[in-house]
Amino acid sequence: MDNLLEPARRPHRLRQCLSKTAIPVVLALAGLLAPQARAAQEASWPTRQVRIIVPYGPGGIADISARSIAQKMAENTGQPFVVENKPGADTRIGTEYVARMSGDSHILLLGGGGFAVNNALFDKLPYDTASDFIPVGLVVSNPLLLVTGIQQPYANLGELIAAAKNGETITLASGGNGTLSHMSMELLSAAMGAPITHVPYKGGSAHTSDVVGGRVTGIFENPSSALPVLRAGRYKAIAITSAARNPAMPDVPTVAESGAADFEVVNWFGLFAPAGVPEAAVERMAAALTQALQARDLRERFMRDGVAVGGPTTREFGRFVASETEKWAEVVRTRNISVDR
Known part of the structure; x- marks a missing residue:
C-alpha cells in the first residue's frame, strides 16, 4: 500500500520544494517592485483624501484661503480635500502635528508668518522648519495696513512718528506677542528711531x-x-507695508515713502508637505496648487481685498521662506523680543 500511495505524495513534496525556493524569490521581487509601485502612485498624486491642516482658528484669511484652494483642488483632481483647523500655541500645535506625519503625501500644512518667526521666538520647538517640511508653494500674500481711529489727529505716518519723537505716547495693538502685527510695530520703531508702545491682545x-x-x-x-x-x-x-502702493488702495502711501527706507512686511500663507514625501508627489502638489490659484472667481475674491494670489513654488518658495526666517530672527535679536514660554 505504501508504494501505491507514493505517487500521490510526490506532488505534495514538489510543492514543498517549490515553496521553499519561491518564497525568497517572491519576497525579493516584491522588494524590487515596491519602490516602483510607490513612485507610480506618488506620480499620480492624489490617490485618496488630502487633509490641509490650518494652525489658525476658523474665519481668518488663513482659513479662508485654505478652504478656497481645497475646493478648487478637489474639483480639479477628483479627490476630496478637507481643511482641519488646529490652532493654539502660536501655530505650533498644528505645525507640529504635520511635522510628525513624515512621508505622508496626503497631509499638508498651511503655514504663514508664524512659520518663519517662531524659530527665533521660541528656544525649543518640537520641529525644525528647515528639515521637517518641504515647501510646496505660496498661496496668498498681502501687505498690512497701518490704521488708526478716525479721531486720531495724525493725517499720515510722518505726523504719528513726529508725535512719538516729541514725547507723545503712541500705542500700537497686535494680535499677541510675536504676531506679524507686533513684529511690524517693532520693525517700524527701529527703522524710524521712534518709541512706540506695544499693546498685545489675544488674537x-x-x-x-x-x-x-x-x-x-x-x-x-x-x-x-x-x-x-x-x-x-x-x-x-x-x-501700507508693501514696497509699492497697492492697486486696491492707491491713495494709501507706503511706509517706505513715509521715511522708513526699504521697509516692507508681507503677510503670507503657503503650503508645506511633511519631510520624506517623494519629489514627484511634491511636483504634483505644486502643479495642482498653481492650477487651483488660476481660477478667476478665486483670484477676484482675494484681489478685491488687496490680497495677491499665488507666487513661487517648491525651491523658489523655500528660498523666500528662508529669507523671511532670517529677517525676523534679526528683528527678534536686535529688539530683544521675548514671549511667554
Missing part, C-alpha cells in the same frame, strides 16, 4: 473697538479685516 478682533474708540492709537492689520471698518468710516489708513 481675533478684540482690538478693533479699542482702536476705533481711541484707547489705542492704531494697529498693523490685514486688509481683509481692516477694509470693512475703513469702509464703515471708523478707521483711517495712514500707511
Whole structure:
C-alpha cells in the first residue's frame, strides 16, 4: 500500500520544494517592485483624501484661503480635500502635528508668518522648519495696513512718528506677542528711531473697538479685516507695508515713502508637505496648487481685498521662506523680543 500511495505524495513534496525556493524569490521581487509601485502612485498624486491642516482658528484669511484652494483642488483632481483647523500655541500645535506625519503625501500644512518667526521666538520647538517640511508653494500674500481711529489727529505716518519723537505716547495693538502685527510695530520703531508702545491682545478682533474708540492709537492689520471698518468710516489708513502702493488702495502711501527706507512686511500663507514625501508627489502638489490659484472667481475674491494670489513654488518658495526666517530672527535679536514660554 505504501508504494501505491507514493505517487500521490510526490506532488505534495514538489510543492514543498517549490515553496521553499519561491518564497525568497517572491519576497525579493516584491522588494524590487515596491519602490516602483510607490513612485507610480506618488506620480499620480492624489490617490485618496488630502487633509490641509490650518494652525489658525476658523474665519481668518488663513482659513479662508485654505478652504478656497481645497475646493478648487478637489474639483480639479477628483479627490476630496478637507481643511482641519488646529490652532493654539502660536501655530505650533498644528505645525507640529504635520511635522510628525513624515512621508505622508496626503497631509499638508498651511503655514504663514508664524512659520518663519517662531524659530527665533521660541528656544525649543518640537520641529525644525528647515528639515521637517518641504515647501510646496505660496498661496496668498498681502501687505498690512497701518490704521488708526478716525479721531486720531495724525493725517499720515510722518505726523504719528513726529508725535512719538516729541514725547507723545503712541500705542500700537497686535494680535499677541510675536504676531506679524507686533513684529511690524517693532520693525517700524527701529527703522524710524521712534518709541512706540506695544499693546498685545489675544488674537481675533478684540482690538478693533479699542482702536476705533481711541484707547489705542492704531494697529498693523490685514486688509481683509481692516477694509470693512475703513469702509464703515471708523478707521483711517495712514500707511501700507508693501514696497509699492497697492492697486486696491492707491491713495494709501507706503511706509517706505513715509521715511522708513526699504521697509516692507508681507503677510503670507503657503503650503508645506511633511519631510520624506517623494519629489514627484511634491511636483504634483505644486502643479495642482498653481492650477487651483488660476481660477478667476478665486483670484477676484482675494484681489478685491488687496490680497495677491499665488507666487513661487517648491525651491523658489523655500528660498523666500528662508529669507523671511532670517529677517525676523534679526528683528527678534536686535529688539530683544521675548514671549511667554
